[in-house]
Amino acid sequence: MALIELQNVTYHYPYVKSAALQDISCTIEEGKFYGIIGENGGGKTSLCNLLRGLIPHFYQGKLEGKVTIAGTDVMEWDTGKLAAKIGYVFQNPFTQISGIKETVFEEIAMGLENLGVPKKEMVDEVLRVMKLLNIEELMEKNPNALSGGQRQRVAFASILAMNSDILVIDEPTSQLDPQGTQDVFEIIQMLKASGKTIILVEHKIDLIARYCDEVIVMQGGRIVKQGPTAEVLSSPELPELGAVAPQVSQFGHAMAAAGMPLDHIPITIEEAIELIQKQKGAAK
Amino acid sequence: MYSEFVQKFLDYQTYGNPFKDLNPLSKLNLLLVLAFIPLVAQHTVFAFCLCIGYYVLAVYIGEFKYFNGIFTKVAITVLLFLLILRQLTVEGTTVLFSVFGWKWTLEAVLKALDLGGIILGFSGAIILFYASTPMRDLMYALEQKGVSHTTSYIILASFQTITDLNASVNTIFESQKARGIEVEGNILTRVKAFFPILSPLLLGAMSSAEEKSIAMDARAFSIDTNHSFLRELRPVPRWEKALVLGANVFFVAFCVFRLLQMFVF
Numbered sequence: 355m356a357l358i359e360l361q362n363v364t365y366h367y368p369y370v371k372s373a374a375l376q377d378i379s380c381t382i383e384e385g386k387f388y389g390i391i392g393e394n395g396g397g398k399t400s401l402c403n404l405l406r407g408l409i410p411h412f413y414q415g416k417l418e419g420k421v422t423i424a425g426t427d428v429m430e431w432d433t434g435k436l437a438a439k440i441g442y443v444f445q446n447p448f449t450q451i452s453g454i455k456e457t458v459f460e461e462i463a464m465g466l467e468n469l470g471v472p473k474k475e476m477v478d479e480v481l482r483v484m485k486l487l488n489i490e491e492l493m494e495k496n497p498n499a500l501s502g503g504q505r506q507r508v509a510f511a512s513i514l515a516m517n518s519d520i521l522v523i524d525e526p527t528s529q530l531d532p533q534g535t536q537d538v539f540e541i542i543q544m545l546k547a548s549g550k551t552i553i554l555v556e557h558k559i560d561l562i563a564r565y566c567d568e569v570i571v572m573q574g575g576r577i578v579k580q581g582p583t584a585e586v587l588s589s590p591e592l593p594e595l596g597a598v599a600p601q602v603s604q605f606g607h608a609m610a611a612a613g614m615p616l617d618h619i620p621i622t623i624e625e626a627i628e629l630i631q632k633q634k635g636a637a638k
Numbered sequence: 639m640y641s642e643f644v645q646k647f648l649d650y651q652t653y654g655n656p657f658k659d660l661n662p663l664s665k666l667n668l669l670l671v672l673a674f675i676p677l678v679a680q681h682t683v684f685a686f687c688l689c690i691g692y693y694v695l696a697v698y699i700g701e702f703k704y705f706n707g708i709f710t711k712v713a714i715t716v717l718l719f720l721l722i723l724r725q726l727t728v729e730g731t732t733v734l735f736s737v738f739g740w741k742w743t744l745e746a747v748l749k750a751l752d753l754g755g756i757i758l759g760f761s762g763a764i765i766l767f768y769a770s771t772p773m774r775d776l777m778y779a780l781e782q783k784g785v786s787h788t789t790s791y792i793i794l795a796s797f798q799t800i801t802d803l804n805a806s807v808n809t810i811f812e813s814q815k816a817r818g819i820e821v822e823g824n825i826l827t828r829v830k831a832f833f834p835i836l837s838p839l840l841l842g843a844m845s846s847a848e849e850k851s852i853a854m855d856a857r858a859f860s861i862d863t864n865h866s867f868l869r870e871l872r873p874v875p876r877w878e879k880a881l882v883l884g885a886n887v888f889f890v891a892f893c894v895f896r897l898l899q900m901f902v903f
Contacts, residue, residue: 449850450853466868470863472866473866498798
């Protein structure tokens with residue numbers, strides 16, 4: 355079922371002549387995990403703002419085309435209800451801290467306070483999310499005194515606690531180490547398994563390859579390629595579209611160019627190993 | 639089973655001190671009554687006794703250091719200013735001492751203490767209120783009385799913004815130092831180094847404000863539902879309501895008495 359539908363959407367930020375998004379058409383289906391990739395300045399964050407309804411509610415500008423969220427035109431949505439429906443974690447972890455709470459525990463509970471969740475439920479939910487993100491040791495700390503990575507986890511936890519149906523996540527791992535990044539992806543995978551719809555902007559292409567159902571490639575404010583992850587990431591034209599291809603798919607193309615093509619172009623290491631072993635077995 | 643830290647949120651927020659545990663608005667009301675009494679009474683000795691009372695209360699609530707730090711500075715500034723001003727404006731006959739021919743008189747000193755007592759009696763109450771009441775408790779109490787949570791957020795966030803801007807100034811200074819720009823030394827050097835940082839500071843603050851408002855929107859800040867509170871203050875007990883009412887009735891009666899004293903008796 356289509357949750358968000360964009361039809362021929364073009365958007366200009368206020369006082370800017372060139373369009374940030376041009377002729378965007380795509381459908382976000384319920385329960386799927388979408389990865390958005392592409393060059394810097396390609397329109398990924400603007401697309402997130404559009405999917406989250408910040409365009410046109412927060413950023414005024416000029417919007418053409420049709421945007422529907424859960425069957426209702428985006429203009430008809432109340433911004434508060436939209437916030438409860440679609441969770442949004444954005445790039446900069448330093449501005450996602452409210453600045454009015456004295457402990458991380460209270461910071462994470464803030465969204466639930468706004469939603470009017472009863473106190474006992476609120477406490478249980480905050481504890482659950484903190485455990486999920488492994489940030490229980492930060493519970494009593496001042497959120498304004500955390501490092502970038504810690505703030506990023508707290509910001510993520512604050513949105514997760516609100517239990518939205520759809521999550522738009524813009525580079526949630528930019529401040530995290532490899533283990534932290536892996537943990538976040540596993541949590542996102544778990545959210546997907548629980549039926550949530552996830553839209554993720556991320557440069558770590560190997561993780562996109564491993565976890566996403568579909569990939570959208572953005573360049574110059576346009577969607578230049580979209581489809582199932584394996585189909586998009588195995589495409590040889592990916593570098594020309596300003597996106598980085600997974601190393602194993604580059605390897606697959608190189609093998610084909612060397613006259614030793616694999617069964618198909620792999621996008622994850624496990625898949626590549628399997629294909630090579632299969633090819634070696636066939637050669638024997 | 640919750641940890642002690644989490645359990646605190648499930649209970650009402652208390653500080654284990656009867657004065658600190660008063661509802662912020664009750665406390666403000668009682669302290670304002672105290673603050674205005676010296677003004678209505680026009681009694682210098684009473685005003686200074688009240689200041690001693692504030693000190694006693696500050697010790698009782700465990701905030702002596704905070705209270706003393708601010709109140710002493712206010713007292714010295716106010717009294718020094720008034721003493722000099724009164725020596726210049728009041729003509730007295732009882733000379734206490736002379737500084738390079740400038741005669742300081744007892745009458746001027748007494749006049750300065752009259753006004754100083756009223757000002758310190760008032761400011762002491764306000765300082766004591768802030769010493770005994772976290773801002774978020776005051777905002778909680780105001781929200782319960784119908785103040786919008788947006789107003790509450792703006793006031794609370796302003797305090798953090800000051801800290802954040804301070805941190806940004808230091809960061810910009812450090813980056814300028816790293817580029818070899820002189821930012822330390824005499825006042826002129828510091829002033830010259832300060833002006834160029836204003837534009838990046840202001841632009842940065844504006845950009846953060848935009849992102850912060852999106853962050854708050856993401857937390858459903860604007861949703862039209864009754865908010866719940868993780869931290870709750872205890873409901874105002876009857877005795878506290880009676881105390882506030884009694885203080886107000888006393889204050890009104892005292893004002894009437896003073897008016898009668900001035901115009902009738």
